[in-house]
Amino acid sequence: MWTEEAGATAEAQESGIRNKSSSFSQIPVVGVVTEDDEAQGVFKPMDLNRVIKLLEETDKDGLEEKQLKFVKKLVRCYQNGLPLRDLAQIFKILNLCAGKIKNQPHFIESAYDIIKLCGLPFLKKKVSDEITYAEDTANSIALLGDLMKIPSSELRIQICYQQASSSYKIQMAEVGGLAKTMVQSMTLLENQLVEKLWVLKVLQHLSTSEVNCTIMMKAQAASGICTHLNDPDPSGQLLFRSSEILWNLLEKSSKEEVIQQLSNLECLLALKEVFKNLFMRGFSHYDRQLRNDILVITTIIAQNPEAPMIECGFTKDLILFATFNEVKSQNLLVKGLKLSNSYEDFELKKLLFNVIVILCKDLPTVQLLIDGKVILALFTYVKKPEKQKIIDWSAAQYEELQLHAIATLSSVAPLLIEEYMSCQGNARVLAFLEWCESEDPFFSHGNSFHGTGGRGNKFAQMRYSLRLLRAMVYLEDETVNKDLCEKGTIQQMIGIFKNIISKPNEKEEAIVLEIQSDILLILSGLCENHIQRKEIFGTEGVDIVLHVMKTDPRKLQSGLGYNVLLFSTLDSIWCCILGCYPSEDYFLEKEGIFLLLDLLALNQKKFCNLILGIMVEFCDNPKTAAHVNAWQGKKDQTAASLLIKLWRKEEKELGVKRDKNRKIIDFENLPGLSAEDFVTLCIIHRYLDFKIGEIWNEIYEEIKLEKLRPVTTDKKALEAIITASENIGKMVASLQSEIIESQARQDVQNEQKVYAKIQATHKQRELANKSWENFLARTSNAKTLKKAKRLQEKAIEASRHHKRPQNAIFHQTDIKGLNTTVPSGGVVTVESTPARLVGGPLADTDIALKKLPIRGGALQRVKAVKIVDTPKKSIPT
Incomplete structure (x- = not known):
């Protein structure tokens, strides 16, 4: 997102820092690891442990001068770069110098010089040094973030000053957690713009890594950066770098977590002010691009229903900005403003349409949409292009905005029915559809997402207009549907359908199928439960239904949308034909039942239920049975055998078990059930009956509560239903009682059997003992008697x-x-x-x-x- 203005500003800022000290150069925090043998031979080994020991000493005369002398010697020794193997010791020396700054200010220069060396490429003697010293490197880089706490502007800028990054540097920053310490350092720089901009620059580089973005997100970087978007900044870098960081956080870390951080009043107020300022006073290419980026971030936040978009006034402003070109407003925010046909303003207009779709999902927004006259503004695009009128947009731009506006209406209009009707919405859409169907020469560009498949034709316009009508019809609002029927919508839809099928278009087949499906769905919504409208649908409507049913079954597997079209067709049979006897008879005459059975024979489960339902309804017509009996499928299959085959398939899918004679095995023959279980099973068997009875009972109670008096036939029917429900309950209760009594009788019988067994055993023992005594009495052998x-x-x-x-x-x-x-x-x-x-x-x-x-x-x-x-x-x- 660099621009010439932003780049020049950044260069000037960096140039100023370089001039501040002649020793400054373009150096990164962590240089690229190099294997340059010549460079590795330049630096000389130094006893770093001796330097560390010297810096740890205290309370000696002339000690500070000696310490500073050794640090300068170290800097000269490593002027070509720091070896990876020595990083741990060098950063320990840096840390010791930093600790002395508070009481010994001269050590600032020493710390500054060592940090400068960190910007040079790190050196290695072995290829394995990067892996061997990875932990030392990571800890060293992390220490740089901690050094941001030192209250020295020059030192902080030197830490942040970097022009390039390397994969090794980023990796070590990830391991060391540098991103976290840099985010935390932002709180120390509230009123220090220069240092803050350098920290943001570092964070911008770090946020190119997913790991760093996750670390930054956990450190609350999103909310911390967003709340300061409006801080004074003559350079313009703060807003640019902040928006880049927010973008990266949304893309490379948990989007939900970032949105949650930004969904507070303080952040949204900051975004609102930034957007307003850029919208009203941003004239450069860079400003407009930044404005659009802020709007996209806002749109993402608006997807969170908990975001206080209305409370902060942002929703109201966005609606105003989206409609001020179409609906004149006296609001000072837009007075005198005008959008150009530049790419950025064109993108802004589409983004504003898009944010309206997001905002309308929050129902409290509805009143603001009414106040902002959003429906009227969007309907200004639902008309044929006017050649005489000079418009600000190019033809391609206008077409894309037109399609986008109609798509937006499909989301907004169902929420604002009164506004839709007051704007003569039905009349406008139907008139626009007439133009779409007309021979009026029009060369559509078909460039946009919404214009897909519409190049050189009006299919895109027709497609989105029908989507809008379908959304309104399916509200089942009688005011809307009645107005449509009075304006001849049924005849117009049938005419469009017939016109389309008379001119096959294989190139745009998928869009044509979608248009046909929507027409049939609109007709179904209008005709359902209305005999007069079904009569208007009439034989012409039946003809288009039969046309679709004759489609080659192989096309159902094409993936172009024939399946959806067939669903819409079956739905239209149910809603537009059934119940209207002339249409039913015509459908039968044209062998419609044969076509239904042909579809049923395809054995596609997704259609079977709907087709069978239609067949059941058609059987109320006495002429249907003859057609069903006359049908023959492949291999002379009859309708009866087809239905039996479907029944068996359904049984198999349900897991119905049969014995060797193909008899159904009782499901109720379940092992391990107690009497209590069987009592519960009785209720399960009649569960649906109980639920239906419960519903009818509620209806009966509501009628009594409303003090309504049903007509005699309805009253008798209702009483019969209630009585039947009560009888089912009594029957189940009786069956449960019988089960319980049977179990009680069985328990008594079991007790009696056990008692009889005990008595028998006792009798046996008495007999055995008596026999034994008789035996002993007759025995004269002493040895036998003893044994x-x-x-x-x-x-x-x-x-x-x-x-x-x-x-x-x-x-x-x-x-x-x-x-x-x-x-x-x-x-x-x-x-x-x-x-x-x-x-x-x-x-x-x-x-x-x-x-x-x-x-x-x-x-x-x-x-x-x-x-x-x-x-x-x-x-x-």
Whole structure:
């Protein structure tokens, strides 16, 4: 953003500083690293530790003179540049000198001379020195920022004085955080313009780095710089450098954070005053360019709804500046002002239109837009170019402003309906559309963003005019729509559409498709729910709809806008044809249902729902069924098979499960649900019914509250709906009660089963014990008796510890090998306890309880009995 004036001023400033001291030269804070072997051989090594030790000494006679002598010797030694390897020690010496300045002013010159050396290229002996000494370099550069605290103008200027930058210097400044200290130093320079300008110059260089911009943003650089934009500055550098820094901060750091910093009253007041001064008194190319930059920054801030644009009066001034050329104002700010056709003023006009679009998003701005007569000002461009009238803008400029103004109206006019109507907005737009469609020779330049695709034709003008009409129609304001219909808009839109399709234009196909889509959307908005307007749409309207529906389906994938046009067409069928029986019949006669089914057969989900909805509505017409049944698709597909195919596809997408016989599996068959869960599931099933009932109940209550009396048929219908909703609620409540009662009965049954099981187990044990006692009573073998008693004791002990004892006859175990001699002399072998008596896999089931024996003795527990060594007698089993 350098200009001749600014450059000359800066050079003069720098020249003055050079003349102040003959030792000044064009040197950067951190020079470019060099590998010049000759330069590296010039400087001689010096014992820097000795210099540091000397500077740290105090309270000796003649010490100051000796210290200054050694520092001068150091400066002479490194007059060709500072080696990277020595930077840390040299900057420690610089820091020691700076610390002595307050009590020993002579050290200012020593510090000054060392800082001067920093402007020379840094020297290295090895290629790796840049990496090896990177940390030392970064810390050294950061120290320069801290030295800005020393109250010496010459020293501060010398720190800031730089003419060039290098990637290494910037990188080291980033690591060292120099940007932060330089921002903080601004607070020390409130009334010191020269030093402030040098600091701004440094920050301007540093802000070319994203890292530095982030550091500066965190140090509140944006607000700190913006609040001082109006400080006195005869050179003009302050505003120039400040705006550059703000630009860089917005582009290279967090835009949101910077906007937040600038969104306060103090910053906006400063921007407002700067912009006003430049607008009213800026006549040079540089001033106008700077004015536009400030406006762009303001526009970015205005996007934040929390920015107090209205409170500081900036919004009102911007509206005034945007409209004073079109609407005469007596305001002193614009009295006698006139914009030229220069590039900067032309850009300013477009920027002012743009800022209005941003400002109107804040609703409190609406009244200011009314007061500023913004609608009237913008409508001055909605007319055909007047050849006789001498205008200030060139033809290309006027065309671009015209398109920009119409685009701005599309955002502003819907907020200001009364102003739009009072300016005869509909009539103006329709008249302009007539000119757009006319054969009037007009060579559009089509240079701008808004003029894209409009070179040599009027498509751009038509495109934005239709956008404006579409925005107004979709407000659903009956005053606006009625006025449009009375002015013949429906017929005019159909005429434009027919004219466009009669003259195909493949070169501008995308814009033509957009125009067609907007026409159909406008017609839909006007005709929806209005039978008379649908009748006006009539057969001519049906014809243009059918024309679009016959488009080659392959074009839907072209990306030019055929998809949008088809959506608009289907919407127009719904709004402009359905409900108007003559139009419906004509649509059917022209095989419109066939075309709808052809589109449905394309199986494109984004269209299916809308097409099916239209088909359902058309089925109210008794003539539709015959057309549906007569349709045949590819491979002789019928409408019924197509619909079934779509149904299956929908089921698949929804995840509907089917069994091997293709039956739908119940979704309700969900595992792990309690009775309480099923009670909730009842409500979920009827959720939509409940919501619909709730809405109707609200309607009913509002009718009663407003003390309205519906007609008899409506009253009966409303009462029937309310009753049905109540019945659904009662049905769900009944089902929930049944679930709860069923669960209670099941709980009782479960308790009874457990109790019966306990009783059966107790009976079994009694029988087993009785059998055991009988067995012992019949046993005469002492050894066997002793073993049996020991097993009994183990069983009793195990039962006390809730364990299953081994070899216990009444605990499902075997007593194998337990031989006993019965009185008759026969030996009985008791094998194992039968599973049917002691349990098994069904032991805890209802079946087991049902089969549990309720009679019998101890011998029933014996699976088999063998008679050994004697045929005399056997024990019955």
